[in-house]
Structures are given as structure tokens and as C-alpha cells.
Amino acid sequence: MPFILKILWLIPVLPLLAAGISALLPRGSRRLSATLAIGSMFISFLLACSAFMATFHASRSVLNFSWFDLADTSVRLGIVLDPLTVLMLVMVTFVGLLIFIYSLGYMEHDENFGRFFCFLSLFAAAMLGIVIANSLLLLFICWELVGLASYLLIGFWYHKPSAAAAAKKAFIVTRLGDIGLFLGMIWLYANTGTLLFYDNGNGCLEQSALAKLVAHTTIGGMAVSSVIGILIFCGAMGKSGQFPLHVWLPDAMEGPTPVSALIHAATMVAAGVFLVARVFPLMSDGGSLLHPAVPLQVITWIGAITAVFAASIAVAQNDIKRILAYSTVSQLGYMMMGLGVGGVAVGMFHLITHAFFKALLFLGAGSVIHGCHDEQDIRRMGALRKYMPVTFAAYAVGMMALCGVPLFFSGFWSKDAILHAARHWPVSIVPFVLGIVGAFLTAFYMTRQMHYVFFGQKASSQSAPPHESPPVMTIPLVILAACSVLLGFIGTPAWPWFESYLSGEPVKFQLANFSATAGLMLFSIIVVSVGLGSGYLIYRARVASQALDPLEKSFPALYHLLGQKFFIDELYAATIVRLNGSLAKLSDWLDRVIWSGVVSAIAWVVLALSVFSRAVDEQGVNQGFDQGCQTVRGSSRLLGLWQNGQVQRYLRVIGAALCLLVLLLLWGCS
Numbered sequence: 001m002p003f004i005l006k007i008l009w010l011i012p013v014l015p016l017l018a019a020g021i022s023a024l025l026p027r028g029s030r031r032l033s034a035t036l037a038i039g040s041m042f043i044s045f046l047l048a049c050s051a052f053m054a055t056f057h058a059s060r061s062v063l064n065f066s067w068f069d070l071a072d073t074s075v076r077l078g079i080v081l082d083p084l085t086v087l088m089l090v091m092v093t094f095v096g097l098l099i100f101i102y103s104l105g106y107m108e109h110d111e112n113f114g115r116f117f118c119f120l121s122l123f124a125a126a127m128l129g130i131v132i133a134n135s136l137l138l139l140f141i142c143w144e145l146v147g148l149a150s151y152l153l154i155g156f157w158y159h160k161p162s163a164a165a166a167a168k169k170a171f172i173v174t175r176l177g178d179i180g181l182f183l184g185m186i187w188l189y190a191n192t193g194t195l196l197f198y199d200n201g202n203g204c205l206e207q208s209a210l211a212k213l214v215a216h217t218t219i220g221g222m223a224v225s226s227v228i229g230i231l232i233f234c235g236a237m238g239k240s241g242q243f244p245l246h247v248w249l250p251d252a253m254e255g256p257t258p259v260s261a262l263i264h265a266a267t268m269v270a271a272g273v274f275l276v277a278r279v280f281p282l283m284s285d286g287g288s289l290l291h292p293a294v295p296l297q298v299i300t301w302i303g304a305i306t307a308v309f310a311a312s313i314a315v316a317q318n319d320i321k322r323i324l325a326y327s328t329v330s331q332l333g334y335m336m337m338g339l340g341v342g343g344v345a346v347g348m349f350h351l352i353t354h355a356f357f358k359a360l361l362f363l364g365a366g367s368v369i370h371g372c373h374d375e376q377d378i379r380r381m382g383a384l385r386k387y388m389p390v391t392f393a394a395y396a397v398g399m400m401a402l403c404g405v406p407l408f409f410s411g412f413w414s415k416d417a418i419l420h421a422a423r424h425w426p427v428s429i430v431p432f433v434l435g436i437v438g439a440f441l442t443a444f445y446m447t448r449q450m451h452y453v454f455f456g457q458k459a460s461s462q463s464a465p466p467h468e469s470p471p472v473m474t475i476p477l478v479i480l481a482a483c484s485v486l487l488g489f490i491g492t493p494a495w496p497w498f499e500s501y502l503s504g505e506p507v508k509f510q511l512a513n514f515s516a517t518a519g520l521m522l523f524s525i526i527v528v529s530v531g532l533g534s535g536y537l538i539y540r541a542r543v544a545s546q547a548l549d550p551l552e553k554s555f556p557a558l559y560h561l562l563g564q565k566f567f568i569d570e571l572y573a574a575t576i577v578r579l580n581g582s583l584a585k586l587s588d589w590l591d592r593v594i595w596s597g598v599v600s601a602i603a604w605v606v607l608a609l610s611v612f613s614r615a616v617d618e619q620g621v622n623q624g625f626d627q628g629c630q631t632v633r634g635s636s637r638l639l640g641l642w643q644n645g646q647v648q649r650y651l652r653v654i655g656a657a658l659c660l661l662v663l664l665l666l667w668g669c670s
Helices: 010-024 030-054 083-106 113-132 136-154 161-192 207-215 224-239 248-254 257-266 268-278 280-284 294-314 320-342 344-371 389-403 410-423 430-454 471-490 497-503 513-539 550-554 556-563 565-642 647-669
Strands: 061-070 073-081
Touching (some): 083 344, 083 471, 113 136, 136 248, 161 224, 224 280, 257 268, 257 320, 268 320, 294 565, 344 389, 513 550, 556 565
16 A cells, blocks of 8 residues: 555645634734645645656555444445546646635735635635545535535625625535435445445445446336436536536636636536546446447537537627636536547546646636726727736637647647547447537637737727736746646647556557547648637627627627527526426415414314313312312211220220121021
């Protein structure tokens, strides 16, 4: 057992301790709260790097322990050290550390500075707990802590009604998915007797348990493993904003921008993809190369639909953070599709690269908002590259990585790996087509955003000149930009280090692999180029004072439909929310009229019975008892006359009795 495994629990516990201490500090302890948060995250990052080095010598190590005993049942938890865990640990701690540092500048003037870092630390600790968990129960506990922390951070500026509403929306919608996860967890335990992933051959993801799950069938002849896999995926749908549970994610922009970066890059939304990757043996069990398992087919279709659905909405958004939010939803769809069609390595590679360039884009957006005096509408920006050169350069790198510009940006390699796997998916070619459409739309709406924000003319509505952000905010941008370029080279077809590391196989440099993917790569390059070119041609001639977007001017109905997000929120409000409101009113009426009436009637009956009981008790039982007592008392007095202690009276009685006896005898003899 590697030594690092014994202290792996420190990685989530250190930020958790920082959050706990910060919660007890006085409100004015700004510097100390930030130091605790950043310091704990830095130490966790160093431990994660140590764990990364340890995985080169052992593919998987687990440390299981008993939490508590209940009768004959022992509830066991555990932590796991494997390549999947380590990759996530390094990513979450490193990206999280940069976001924490960036927050020093962004939240400098906020009066609740210490509380913000307390919540950030709690959020990071919960996510890190998910990553190291070797038990679905421990994972679920940390999963719910992530939901709590996201609620606190999204609604951090709770004095704004929109922020409070967004926090509640995120909490409720993700709980809907968590119901499925909870049911799947219970069903899995009922069939395997354990929630440990790996336990010396007895874990729920190991062959003995999987064989049992596949052998049992349920409704429609579907294997129990498939049903459990779909239920667990429901939880991932909620956390990762998959259609139709995506509605909370864009509204999460109401929180401070560092929160948006943390949610959309390193923590919450990544948790759903990681969950699917962690339980992938369960998801894929019972399937084959030609006939993938049912859960993987569901994941693929949901992911492909989400990728195009969210990308199309992003085309008509005007809030700089909301565009990136729908971009995140779309890219999460790609990750899910990658898991479904290509396996863990394909989906996780895009998750890792996306974490860096999406954190870069959100922090870059925060820098723009900061430099434009809290302005978020891209129509009121323009020509910012002149005023914010560092932010512009870093943001341009993130934009090209997101669009998949070849060949020097990580998003190109991770996106193409997904498209290549989708092209050879035996079930259908439709996900591949949807992925191509999504790639085109991504390039288009990001070109649109870049032109509105950094090019064109300076908007006349800008009251004060924009300014570059301080180094504490721009240095993390530069680091993330460098990572957004370099990370792509660990997963190229010629040197697939990422896939080899996850599988535990030695990596081989094979330049010939380029020939197998060259055609698709060329096609992908053409698609991205068309998207970039279309965006440039449409928006290059836009005048700053022009009221209408060029697309809105040419296609008003379609633009309105996309701008209103296909009216999904309105549909939910008119159906589910209204139904829930009606049921709430019905429950209130039943409570006030029916149940309250029944309770009142029962109360009157009980009161009447109590009056009757009192009458019976006082008039019947009590008087009868008193009369009996009087009789006994009278009898006792009578008997007392015979036993008064006077010998003379006793002799008289004996004499009388003797006379009576003689008379009886004489009467009998006659």
C-alpha cells in the first residue's frame, strides 16, 4: 500500500478544515480567511502531485474501513487511488488554486470576503471527497455537500432576488436527478450487498457483482445493471446540466464570476461526468462493441442532443457569462457522448482540457466585467483589446481551444477524439452528425462573442473607459492559457499518453495513427473554419450603435426562439411548476378543509366521549363506590357491636346461642 494512500484523505480534509475555521473567524478576518483557503488548496495540490507520481508504480490501491456497525451489518467506506482519481485531484486542486488566487482581486471590495472564501473551500473539499471515494455512499455524501456549497455560492449575493431564485432553482433541479441516483444506490446495495467500488474482488464494480447484476432482469427483460446504471446517470444529468435538467446551469451565473468558473470548470458539473466514468464498468456491463449496453446508448443520445441544443441557444445570448454557461452545457454533452461512444479515456480527456480553457474563459469574462465596471452585456462592450491586452490574448487562446482550432489547442484534440469515436459508433451515425453541428455552432457563437467584446467599435454606452485587471487576476489567466495549449499534446493520436495512463499500459509513439484520423481531422478543420468564417463575415460590419443583432435582423423569429432558450423555462413553468403549485394548493385545501375538519370532528367526538366518561365516572362509578363504602362501613359498625371487648356481652351471646341450640335439639327429638 503506497504511503500517499494513507494520507490521501488529507486532500479534501484540508480545505474542509479551512472552511470550518473561516466560519468561526470574525467578519473582519479577510486576510486570514483567504490565506487559509489558498494555503490549504496549495498543500492539497502538492499532495495530489505526490499521488500522481505514486500511480506510476501501482495502478489501483484502496483503503477500506468500517464506519459503524448496525447489528450484524457493518457500514464500510473507503478511498481509492488510481489514475482516474489522480487526474481529477490534480485538475481540481490546480484549477481551484488559480481560481482562489484570482478571487483575491475580483472579490477585493466585497464586504463578505471571508465568507466567500469559506464557501469556496467547502465547495472544493466536497468535490475532492467525491474524487477519492471508493464507496458510492461516501460519494453520495460528498455529492450532496457539493449541492449545498453550490447553493451557498450561487446565492452568495442573496440580496439580489435573481441570485436567491437561481440558488433555489439549482438546488431543487439537481435534487430531482439525485433522487434517481439515490434509488440506484439502494437498488445496487440490495443486489450486491455492498456499495464499495473495489474490495478485493467483492466490490460492486468487480466481476462477481457485475455478473450477478447482468444475470437478473427486470421490466421488459432489461438487466438490473442497465436499470441501475440509468438511475445513477439521472444524478449525473442533474449535476452536469444535461437536457432536460440543464435549466439551472445558466441561471447559476448570478453568483460571482469565480464561482461560475469553479462550477463550470473544475467542480460541480465535472462531478456528473466523473461519476459516469467511475461507474463505467456498471454502465457498460452486458454490452459489446457491436451492441453497446443500454446505459451507454442513453448517455450517448442525451449527450449528443444536449451538445447541439445548448450550442444553438448560445448563438442568441447577450450576457457574456450566459454565453459561456450554455457553452459549458454543450461541452458537457460532448463529454457524455464521448463516454458513451469511446469510453472513459475519450470523455475524461475532454473533461480535463475543458476544465482549463473554460476556467480561462470564465475568469477572462470576469476580468472583462471588472474592467468594464460590472457590465455584462456584450452589446455594450467593444474594442476592449486596446484597453485589456492581456485579458484579450488569454481569452483568445481559450476561445480557440473551445472552438477546436488546430493544431496547437487542446480542445481540438479532445473534441476530435470524441468525433472519431462517434463516427464509428455501431448504433447510429446521428450523434456524429450532431457533434459536427455542435462544433460549427461553437465556432460561430464564440466568434460572435469575440467580435462584440474585443473588436468592432467602442460602445457609446460605456460611461468610463475600460481598464486592465490587476496582476492577481491576469497571471492566473496566463497560466491557464498556457495549459490550454500544452495539454492537447498528451492525447494526440501519435502519442496517446492520456489513454495509456488511464489503462495502465505503456505509451507508444505511433505516427502512423495520424493516417487513420487524418480524414476526419481535415473535415473537422473545415467545419471549424466555416464556423469561424461565418461569424467573421456576419459580424465584421456590425456598427456599435446598431440596435439589432445581424441574425436578429435577418431571422427575427428564429433569433427570438433561441434567445428565449426554446421557451423551456416557460414550458416548465406552465406545466411542472404550475402542476406543483396546484398540488400545493390542493394539499393546503385538504389540510385546512378536509383534514382539519376531520381532526376537529374527531376532537368533538373525543370531547363528547370524555364528558360521557366523566358522567359515568362521577355519577355511576364514584357514587356506586361511595355507596358500597357506606354499606361496608355500616356492616363494620354492626360487627363492631359484637366485638367490643366486653366479656359479659360475649357470655350473653354464648348463653343465648346455647339456649337456641337446646331448643333446636328438643324440636328435632320431638
